[in-house]
Amino acid sequence: MKKTNFPTAQDVEAAFYEALEAGDVDAMMEVWSDDEDVVCIHPGGPRHCGYADVRASWAELFSGSSRLQVQVSNLVVLSGMMLVVHALRESIAVKGDQRPAVAVAATNAYMRTGQGWRMILHHASPAPQGPAQQRTVEPEAPKVLH
Amino acid sequence: MKKTNFPTAQDVEAAFYEALEAGDVDAMMEVWSDDEDVVCIHPGGPRHCGYADVRASWAELFSGSSRLQVQVSNLVVLSGMMLVVHALRESIAVKGDQRPAVAVAATNAYMRTGQGWRMILHHASPAPQGPAQQRTVEPEAPKVLH
Numbered sequence: 001m002k003k004t005n006f007p008t009a010q011d012v013e014a015a016f017y018e019a020l021e022a023g024d025v026d027a028m029m030e031v032w033s034d035d036e037d038v039v040c041i042h043p044g045g046p047r048h049c050g051y052a053d054v055r056a057s058w059a060e061l062f063s064g065s066s067r068l069q070v071q072v073s074n075l076v077v078l079s080g081m082m083l084v085v086h087a088l089r090e091s092i093a094v095k096g097d098q099r100p101a102v103a104v105a106a107t108n109a110y111m112r113t114g115q116g117w118r119m120i121l122h123h124a125s126p127a128p129q130g131p132a133q134q135r136t137v138e139p140e141a142p143k144v145l146h
Numbered sequence: 147m148k149k150t151n152f153p154t155a156q157d158v159e160a161a162f163y164e165a166l167e168a169g170d171v172d173a174m175m176e177v178w179s180d181d182e183d184v185v186c187i188h189p190g191g192p193r194h195c196g197y198a199d200v201r202a203s204w205a206e207l208f209s210g211s212s213r214l215q216v217q218v219s220n221l222v223v224l225s226g227m228m229l230v231v232h233a234l235r236e237s238i239a240v241k242g243d244q245r246p247a248v249a250v251a252a253t254n255a256y257m258r259t260g261q262g263w264r265m266i267l268h269h270a271s272p273a274p275q276g277p278a279q280q281r282t283v284e285p286e287a288p289k290v291l292h
Contacts, residue, residue: 037222039233041251046274047233049222076183076195078255078266083226085255085267087185087193105187107253107269109224109231120224121231123253125271128192 004030006117009084009110016108016119017070023062029055033111033118041123043104067095072106084110084117089127103127150176152263155230155256162254162265163216169208175201179257179264187269189250213241218252228258229266235273249273 006012012031019027032038032054040054041047048057071091078085086108093101109121152158158177165173178184178200186200187193194203217237224231232254239247255267 037224039222039224039253041233041271041273044272044274047220047235047251074193076185078183078185078229078257080226080229080257083224083229083231085229085231087187087195087267087269089193105193105269105271107185107187107255107267109253109255111224111226121233121253123233123251123269123271125187125251125269126190127187128190 005115006031009086009117012110012117012119013086013108016122017072020070021068023067025055025059025062028058028062031119033113033120035120037120039121039123041125043124043126066097069093069095069101071101082112083120086110090124103129151261152177155232155263158256158263158265159232159254162268163218166216167214169213171201171205171208174204174208177265179259179266181266183266185267185269187271189270189272212243215239215241215247217247230256230263232256236270249275 004015006015015027016031019031032051034051036050038051038054039047039049040057042057042061048054069092072088073091074089076087078087088106088108090104090106091101092104093099104124105127107121107123108119110117111120150161152161161173162177165177178197180197182196184197184200185193185195186203188203188207194200215238218234219237220235222233224233234252234254236250236252237247238250250270251273253267253269254265256263257266
């Protein structure tokens with residue numbers, strides 16, 4: 001039984017990344033529409049389809065002891081009335097780990113249901129390290145405009 | 147100046163894969179919404195944002211002489227009134243090349259505009275080889291139900 005009534009797609013997205021960082025399966029599945037057609041693709045992994053399969057994929061991902069830290073950026077919002085698509089960049093690091101964050105390209109789709117907005121699709125895939133990571137690489141000489 | 151008025155999202159998708167196989171940049175860009183917020187991610191590549199940047203990415207992809215052959219399957223349709231999201235599997239081969247097709251997970255989003263439906267997002271990423279490719283691997287003994 002769902003309890004949360006997310007008033008906007010942005011609220012669903014905030015709860016999604018909070019649940020991802022917490023590694024909390026119940027909180028994660030509160031975010032998803034309870035539907036046979038929901039789709040979830042973790043980076044490089046197979047497509048999970050349907051609420052039960054998507055839940056199992058998150059349960060497996062959260063079964064380890066390490067927790068993830070996710071920073072999102074470069075958000076593009078594509079809005080319909082009942083359906084919203086977000087394209088964004090995730091920068092994912094393991095908490096307490098010194099290795100640099102990994103860049104992930106994500107497409108998230110949200111639908112307005114009888115109980116507020118819910119996630120219906122999460123497609124994440126490995127992305128080239130972009131400007132956020134390359135910022136530490138300085139050009140050999142600074143560019144000067146004349 | 148756009149000429150085609152695609153009556154459904156499915157019509158846009160058919161034209162998209164036709165243009166992809168033909169390697170035809172003009173036909174490809176006929177499919178896309180002429181918008182600053184359109185998003186295109188080729189497998190493993192960076193995110194291209196905006197009509198001009200998306201066009202340049204396809205022009206580069208089509209600049210070689212080899213043509214692609216694309217079979218789509220496993221379609222999931224997530225429909226709003228103004229916006230539709232398709233999640234599907236692409237099986238991509240190079241025409242005249244004997245190597246097996248590569249599996250790609252794709253999320254395509256379409257929006258209803260004043261000139262019919264248009265593509266607004268294409269997110270493609272490498273996928274594990276699934277059942278379509280594994281079909282050639284036979285189990286050691288056939289399963290018999292009693």
